[in-house]
Amino acid sequence: MILGNRDIKKYLEEGKLVISPLTEDTIRENGVDLRVGDEILRFKPTTNPIDINDTDMIKRSYLHEKVVDSFVLNPNERVLIKIKESIKMPNNVIGFSNVRSTFARLGIFMPPTIVDAGFEGDLTILIIGGDIPIKIAPDTRLLYLVFSTTKSEVTKPYRGKYYKSKGITHAKI
Numbered sequence: 001m002i003l004g005n006r007d008i009k010k011y012l013e014e015g016k017l018v019i020s021p022l023t024e025d026t027i028r029e030n031g032v033d034l035r036v037g038d039e040i041l042r043f044k045p046t047t048n049p050i051d052i053n054d055t056d057m058i059k060r061s062y063l064h065e066k067v068v069d070s071f072v073l074n075p076n077e078r079v080l081i082k083i084k085e086s087i088k089m090p091n092n093v094i095g096f097s098n099v100r101s102t103f104a105r106l107g108i109f110m111p112p113t114i115v116d117a118g119f120e121g122d123l124t125i126l127i128i129g130g131d132i133p134i135k136i137a138p139d140t141r142l143l144y145l146v147f148s149t150t151k152s153e154v155t156k157p158y159r160g161k162y163y164k165s166k167g168i169t170h171a172k173i
Contacts, residue, residue, distance in 0.1 A: 003093070003147040004030050011090065017147070018088035026085075031146040033100065034123070037082035038138050039168040040065050041124075052173045062170050070137040073108065073129040082168040083123040083143055091118050091153040095145045099127065103142060107131055110143075117150060118157020121165035 003011070005027050011017035012027075019026060019034075026032050041062040050061050062080070065071060073079055089095065095115030099108050107130015115123065125143060136142065161172040 001149050002030055003149065008032065008147060011093070011147075016090040017093065018086075020086050021084070025141070028144070031144050033141040034087075034097075034143040034145055035084040036067070036136055036138050036140045036142050037084040037122075037168070038067050039082040040067055040071055041080040041168055041170060043078055055173070058171055058173065064168070067138050070135050073127060073134045073136060075129050075131055075133060077129045078126055079129075080124050080126055080168060080170070081142075083125060084139065086120075086122050087115065088120040089115060089117055089158070091157045092150050093117055093147050094150065095119075095147050097123075097125065097143055097145045099142060100144045103134075106134055108134060115145065116158035116160075117154045118159065119163065121163060122167060122169070124162075124165070124169045 008017065008027050012019065012022065019032060026034070041064055044061055044063055046061070051057050071079075094117050097110070097113045097115060098104075099110045109128040109130070111126060111128075113125055123143075127142075162169055
C-alpha cells in the first residue's frame with residue numbers, strides 16, 4: 001500500500017520514519033520531495049576498464065566536488081549526488097525514488113532506486129543528463145520518494161554497505 005500524506009505525517013510524528021531536515025514543502029500528496037545536497041561525484045573520463053574488485057581503483061574513478069552555488073549536469077553525463085536530507089526507514093516501509101517530473105521533462109533520468117526497509121543514512125543517487133546541459137543548485141527539490149508498506153515487518157532490515165552512510169558515497173562492491 002502506498003502511503004498518503006496523512007500516513008507519512010503520522011509515521012514522522014511517531015518517529016517511525018525520520019527525514020532530517022524536514023521542511024514544510026517536503027511532504028507531498030503521496031510521497032516526499034528531497035533536495036540536492038552539497039556534494040557530487042563525477043566519473044573521471046577514461047577508456048580503461050575499472051576492476052570492480054579493486055576498491056582503490058573504484059574510489060579513484062570519481063572526481064569529488066563540493067557544490068556551493070550550483071553544478072552543471074552535462075549532456076548524457078552520469079553524476080552521483082548527495083541528497084540533503086538524511087533518512088531513517090521503518091522496518092515495514094520501502095521507498096521508490098525517481099526524479100521529479102519537472103526534471104524528467106528536461107531530460108534528466110534516474111535509474112530505478114529502492115530505499116530498503118530499515119535503511120538509515122544519507123542517500124546518494126545517480127542522475128543522468130539529457131540532451132542539454134542543466135544547471136542545478138543545492139536545495140533544489142529534485143528527488144521524489146514514494147513510500148510503500150510491506151505486508152509485515154522485514155525479518156532482516158537493511159544493514160548493507162551503505163547503512164548509516166554519511167556524505168556522498170561511491171560504489172562499494
